Amino acid sequence: MNPCPRCGQPGEVRKSGSNRCWVQCIKFGKDGNCKAISTICPTRAEAIAAWNKMR
Numbered sequence: 001m002n003p004c005p006r007c008g009q010p011g012e013v014r015k016s017g018s019n020r021c022w023v024q025c026i027k028f029g030k031d032g033n034c035k036a037i038s039t040i041c042p043t044r045a046e047a048i049a050a051w052n053k054m055r
């Protein structure tokens with residue numbers, strides 16, 4: 001997985017329910033001030049692919 005396109009920190013895969021996955025920066029939200037987040041995808045692989053395409 002690519003590092004965050006905005007700040008260079010690693011991304012982390014998040015999951016909600018059985019078919020909602022996305023990747024967000026580890027500095028996203030309350031733990032930091034980065035707003036990088038991928039689109040929500042049905043699978044982990046698609047979420048990572050979406051994250052890797054972010055610029």
Ligand SMILES: [Zn+2]
Pocket residue numbers: 004005006007008009025026027028034035036
């Ligand atoms: Zn970031």
